[in-house]
Amino acid sequence: MNDFQKIAVLGFGTMGAGIAQVLAASGRDIVVLETDQDRIEAGTASIAEFLDGGIARGKVTQEDRTAVLARISGTTDVADLAGVDAVIESVTENADVKKAVLAEVAAVVGERTPILTNTSALSVTDLAAALPNPSRVAGLHFFNPAPLMRTVEVVRALQSGEDLLDRLVALVDSLDGKEPVVVKDRPGFLVNALLLPYLNDVIQEYDDGLATAEDIDLALKLGLGYKSGPLEMLDMIGLDVHLHATESAYAATLDARYAAPPLVRQMVAAGYLGAKNGRGFRTGDKDAR
Template identity: 75%
Template structure:
């Protein structure tokens, strides 16, 4: 359990869903105090329970102790009040992948935090430059993109918007290094940034190949895991990410670029419409496999 602070000692996290909970855990495990804002107490309770469940796995595997678990949970506070964020050193939003929702929330938060307080976004595909444009002092806005599951995945993209102050970029690189077993990659503000600009077309191609009946979901995953040495097959990965999350990300990249590689495959839209979202609800490519390439 890391105990390095850098100059960000208290972090506000906006959203206590899967990503928000994982990010809150990462910050708390590094010795920081974390204040998580969400819309109601039920969502806060669910977020705390998700962090506790993840930490329980670490206890079972001998990675952390029960005392470590209690300490990490003790550093995370949930709130439904914007005013509680007034004293944080930085804010990181991790809410739904919708530009208007993110802009509105960041604008609200900007009214209660200091004028120099960094406003960060965990968006996976939206333009950070666009999110920053309507905010006071946009030079304090940047992307800090964690991957799911945040406590496990080591890469963190530090996204430099056109307005971002270079000093903030340097501070965020130092912050990521201080989180323990995380590696910062500084990237330009482009659709999908670095990782997703390559990953989104790959996942779309795999979905289309499955829909075309090239092979079963299990065989596609095994072929790519063993044939290319990947740790996780693409369809299993999609179930973990959430098909709805992938759909929003690839739609955003397609809207920004009109690049056919990002166009969502028809099956992806159909599965999301049918409520087949992956591991989050037990219905996806591998969590409940169709008998053929159709849905």
């Protein structure tokens, strides 16, 4: 591990905290940029809680917990990112917000410092075009929860340099339990390009009354060997997150497979967001049909 020793993570929400934890567990020093101290404390607390769960299950030692948390620091001052070896962006899934944050960071870090985005739905090529030296820009897409999910998509924008992609593959290979998959920049990349239409089909079948939510999940887990059912997965992802991802993919492709079913739009409008607020397909007050 001799590349990317100090990494900046932009955003300390669910994904940013998970990414910071994974990177810190590999022995790297992480500085997280957030808008206020409360968000920094919340992100740190979520990592500590996750590690405490690992200790309870015998997967993490107290020494590991202490070391990971010691390698992560937070700041609200973008100037503190000067000198980092790479930047990983994980702010809200809004292209204008991402471009503004990345432009501010690009003015502080070195001209050749890799700038990476964890977007799951937006065009990496478009984000790269808004930055100086776009050959240093690529996608590094972790899945939620980042400490547990093994796949990391290394996304090649049209401008991404081949040397950068090689370095990112090596970075992912150095992370415990992670496997890199190099993909081209397309809506949804690889996993979500296949997953989003599948989830949309399941939502529509549920709305049509094909079976109960419980039976749909049971059938697909047992029949296909999946670890979780699709409606359980949607609750974990967040119905609002799924809706945004499908809308972004549909806007970019006009492919009907990505058109969100009416039910998911209705559920999000009514405040059914899944596990995050206890209202979804399999979470709490669930039957919105």
